[in-house]
Amino acid sequence: MKLLVTGGAGYIGSVVAALLAEAGHAVTVLDDLSTGHRDAVPEGASFTEASVFDAASVLDPSYDAVLHFAAKSLVGESVQDPAPYWRNNVAGTLALLEAMRGHGVRRLVFSSTAAVYGDPETVPISEDDPALPTSPYGASKLAVDHMLGGWARAYGLGAVSLRYFNVAGAHGRFGERHATETHLVPNLLRAAAGGGEPARLHGTDYPTRDGSAVRDYLHVLDLADAHLRALDAVRPGVHRVYNLGTGSGSTVREVLDAVRRVTGLPVPVEEGPRRAGDPAVLIASSDRARTELGWKPRRTLDETVSDAWAFTRRPGSPA
Numbered sequence: 001m002k003l004l005v006t007g008g009a010g011y012i013g014s015v016v017a018a019l020l021a022e023a024g025h026a027v028t029v030l031d032d033l034s035t036g037h038r039d040a041v042p043e044g045a046s047f048t049e050a051s052v053f054d055a056a057s058v059l060d061p062s063y064d065a066v067l068h069f070a071a072k073s074l075v076g077e078s079v080q081d082p083a084p085y086w087r088n089n090v091a092g093t094l095a096l097l098e099a100m101r102g103h104g105v106r107r108l109v110f111s112s113t114a115a116v117y118g119d120p121e122t123v124p125i126s127e128d129d130p131a132l133p134t135s136p137y138g139a140s141k142l143a144v145d146h147m148l149g150g151w152a153r154a155y156g157l158g159a160v161s162l163r164y165f166n167v168a169g170a171h172g173r174f175g176e177r178h179a180t181e182t183h184l185v186p187n188l189l190r191a192a193a194g195g196g197e198p199a200r201l202h203g204t205d206y207p208t209r210d211g212s213a214v215r216d217y218l219h220v221l222d223l224a225d226a227h228l229r230a231l232d233a234v235r236p237g238v239h240r241v242y243n244l245g246t247g248s249g250s251t252v253r254e255v256l257d258a259v260r261r262v263t264g265l266p267v268p269v270e271e272g273p274r275r276a277g278d279p280a281v282l283i284a285s286s287d288r289a290r291t292e293l294g295w296k297p298r299r300t301l302d303e304t305v306s307d308a309w310a311f312t313r314r315p316g317s318p319a
Contacts, residue, residue, distance in 0.1 A: 017067075
């Protein structure tokens with residue numbers, strides 16, 4: 001297939017683009033490099049440095065589908081400065097959808113987030129649970145889901161939204177390189193390597209098995225596999241939503257232990273109070289993805305950490 005991958009020079013987008021290219025698809029990456037990296041565009045893919053607002057100049061009727069990763073994604077930043085999140089995530093996606101409709105491209109896989117659920121009422125979280133986002137980031141992603149439903153009904157778009165939880169790991173030279181790193185695994189690895197301040201453990205008195213918060217950590221390759229399966233599952237006029245996670249979850253302390261096992265290094269940690277709004281447990285129910293997509297996560301937490309550690313050891317890595 002001929003595919004456009006928006007945000008394909010970023011972390012998750014680059015891994016998916018690489019797998020698509022390895023599978024023999026004709027891949028075009030569209031990325032403005034505001035957070036992505038030119039050297040993360042996989043071999044065999046063509047590259048256009050441009051905003052998602054410029055998708056109309058790249059798309060043409062020969063494209064079979066779009067995989068959409070171009071988004072701003074920092075929860076805290078979205079609270080402090082929401083305007084760019086509504087502009088890029090919502091208005092940018094609207095521009096992309098209009099470009100697709102104009103060129104007759106009718107298949108889309110959308111990179112969504114568990115942030116649409118806010119503070120969940122039940123755990124594990126299913127796709128049928130209330131979507132009550134507590135940040136502009138989550139709200140912007142939910143707004144896109146509503147758009148996709150309307151586009152499917154009115155214009156025959158086939159779309160899949162993939163709502164994922166905590167993603168970590170790497171695929172060879174494709175891994176996390178964020179200017180502002182907020183994710184636990186790379187921050188723990190950086191602390192282990194001595195590349196910065198001690199890692200911070202926010203909250204030690206949660207009602208969990210060791211007092212630290214529980215999150216659902218998914219290897220980026222398992223996540224990428226779901227995107228390829230979703231691409232095959234898209235149907236005209238239908239919008240489907242799938243949660244992606246392991247269904248079990250790990251505490252922050254368990255992730256810390258995994259980092260120590262994998263690296264063989266001490267990890268300096270500063271313990272602190274809970275952050276406002278952080279739920280004790282966030283775990284996904286991925287039953288729908290397992291049933292309808294034939295998808296299941298295959299990699300363990302130690303494998304996830306090990307692949308991320310190997311990435312940080314590469315020349316020019318962020319650690």
